Amino acid sequence: MSLALALLAIPVQAEAGPDFDPNPDGYNRRISENPKNPMLFMGRAYMYHHTGYKAGHLDLAVADYTTAISLDPKFARAYEGRGEVYELKGDLDRAILDYDQAIRLDPIFAQALYRRGVVKLRKGDAAAGEADIATAKKLDRGIGPVINPVTQKPM
Numbered sequence: 001m002s003l004a005l006a007l008l009a010i011p012v013q014a015e016a017g018p019d020f021d022p023n024p025d026g027y028n029r030r031i032s033e034n035p036k037n038p039m040l041f042m043g044r045a046y047m048y049h050h051t052g053y054k055a056g057h058l059d060l061a062v063a064d065y066t067t068a069i070s071l072d073p074k075f076a077r078a079y080e081g082r083g084e085v086y087e088l089k090g091d092l093d094r095a096i097l098d099y100d101q102a103i104r105l106d107p108i109f110a111q112a113l114y115r116r117g118v119v120k121l122r123k124g125d126a127a128a129g130e131a132d133i134a135t136a137k138k139l140d141r142g143i144g145p146v147i148n149p150v151t152q153k154p155m
Contacts, residue, residue, distance in 0.1 A: 023047070038071035042078050049085055061085045076105035080112040092119050110140035 027044035034040060045064030048057040065082035068075055083098030099116035102109055117132030136143050 036071060038068040038075055038078065041065070041068040041071065042075070042081070045078070045081060049081060058085050058089055074105055076102040076109055076112070079105065080109065080115065083112070084115060087115065087119055092123055095119050096123075108139050110136040110143050113139065114143050 024044070024047070027040060027047065031037070031040050031044065041064045045061045045068065048061035048064065051057075062082055062085050065078050065085065068078040069082070072078070079098045079102035083095040083102065086092070086095040086098060096116060096119050099112045099119065102112035103116065106112070113132045114136035117129045117136060120126075120129030120132060122129075
């Protein structure tokens with residue numbers, strides 16, 4: 001399990017119990033027991049989003065992020081995660097909409113600001129993209145390029 005997936009599992013495990021195993025079967029079992037817990041859907045979405053990029057996994061991630069949002073419409077991290085998936089899928093307009101909502105909910109969410117800046121740069125809006133990235137770096141000095149797991153290049 002990656003470090004990022006392990007770190008996400010900590011709050012999920014606190015809610016799910018000490019015997020929770022953060023893999024598809026573990027999430028599926030806990031979700032069937034507690035289908036109203038947005039953190040469980042968030043955890044499974046993150047797992048699909050960041051592990052393997054197998055056929056259909058990005059679509060499964062979008063579905064789970066969307067469910068987490070429907071259960072908790074103020075879940076900024078779920079909007080940011082879904083935005084990242086839309087970005088990976090090349091749907092930059094939807095990515096920006098999700099990053100915008102994450103930032104509305106949490107104005108100091110450095111990762112959402114950074115990702116939105118990258119997408120704006122990709123869309124040719126250099127001034128706005130650079131402004132978002134500069135703001136993100138003021139909020140989190142350690143923020144930097146996110147590596148695309150498929151290409152192994154900065155996104």
